[in-house]
Amino acid sequence: MSVLVVGSVAYDGIETPAGKVDKTLGGSATHISLASSYLADEVRLLATVGKDFAQNDIDKFKNRGINLDGFKVDENERTFFWRGRYHDDLNTRDTLETQLNVIEKFDPVVPESIKGSRYICLGNLDPISQKKVLDQVTAPQLSIGDTMNFWIEGMNKELLETIAKLDVLIVNDEEARQLTEKNNLVEAAEVIGKMGPSIVIIKKGEHGAMLFTDDGFFTAPGLPLREIKDPTGAGDSFLGGFSGWLSKTDDHSFDNLKRAVIYGSVMASFCVEDFGPQRFENISPYAISDRYDEFRKIASVPASS
């Protein structure tokens, strides 16, 4: 089935202990759609960029077969730009520059041709725009959303209205705590469940991710990597892998949700191996299934005797 991906397509400037790039393709919808494209039947990208957006970068989506009916170039604006520097531990970063540009007036209009998308994946974006998309799609099967501290603090009421309409909320541990004012993540997941979503995923960065559903609890390991070049987009790539696998299989059983969480982790683990979404230009299907098996292997607990 098809996945509609909404979010930012941006340019990033990134500094990490492994190096520096002045300008690379970035943004939540970029990582989600590219990662999802390795698993989903069809990925549809809804995003707007500015006049400075390079054809070469548009080609990166085209090369992955991504439907661009909802992709717009605003000739009066420039593309959203973010620049940041990661600390040595790679878990924290400083934002050095943010130019909202085209994203400031972003008003998502879903074209007729993709209104019937069945899986809706809302990347990090203001909650009003996220809700506008949900109001326009005509046959959603599963809506999956992400958010961040900025919206939890600044647009809490609007965010709660959007979350109420989601089937799946994917947040990291800090966001879960901030959103629910609960330190304990089991309690935080319960509170989020009461806000609307029947499936709650809490990402824990290098420590993996936790899946909470009415059918049970699952914890996915983090894959210890010898080198992480750039953590930017790892969380979005998780959304991509998760939504891609679920839309492809269209099976919401607990076991298949677990698989989707592992595919999310797999795509996130590829993402961090290079700067920006560079790693997504070419991953073989074998590499993806090998990585899945690696996750399975490192977490496998033998029977007690």
Next chain:
Amino acid sequence: MSVLVVGSVAYDGIETPAGKVDKTLGGSATHISLASSYLADEVRLLATVGKDFAQNDIDKFKNRGINLDGFKVDENERTFFWRGRYHDDLNTRDTLETQLNVIEKFDPVVPESIKGSRYICLGNLDPISQKKVLDQVTAPQLSIGDTMNFWIEGMNKELLETIAKLDVLIVNDEEARQLTEKNNLVEAAEVIGKMGPSIVIIKKGEHGAMLFTDDGFFTAPGLPLREIKDPTGAGDSFLGGFSGWLSKTDDHSFDNLKRAVIYGSVMASFCVEDFGPQRFENISPYAISDRYDEFRKIASVPASS
């Protein structure tokens, strides 16, 4: 087989968001030996307390069948005392008071009757005392050691000499980074492996634990608990469960090391359910095997299709 446990037996004053106790039995060897006693054939405790140590607390070891040949009461000293307060997140704490007392002059002498112990479990203690124990035992099969930031900073040379003699080093992520000056935990484990131990375990608190051996890598999940009353001793309880299972089975295969890591996690998860080592007064064998299965279940990754 038998486990010799060396470390501190102390009194603790503990404040957590869940409550406060002015004085409870504590110390590394306390938690290790009590946790280990649920799995090992025989646990032998080598520790010294002061004249203020209550008979009632000695009975807690006796009730668990722990061999006290190496347990000494120094009539000229008082028992080691620590008082601390945990922050709301339970991951960080402030030490409010430390009275070294009897521990300051602790010079471990292993009595003849327990010199032949096969599994040696060195709880957190100064590295010179740890090494003295290793020098006295006559037939060690596996030596397992723990340490902490205090010794990494203050007695680095002595610590490295002790680590060189260990088969298994168990540290938390921060200690691993500090000890090796590597941020990346895969690299840190490799560096520790070169220091001596062929088995390296890095504990990550609520996020579980990682096992590095020549035969492979394994990651144990953290069990999300709705309520954590007191994290004190969780790491020591991990050592207890780990050493207890290994000594009972005397099987160092990779699969059995994984089991030992899960039993360590099981005992740590019991520990935090109550203040001090209170939870270890009575746990049924069924509760332990149920908890093991729970760890197995939450981490089980289905085949990819």
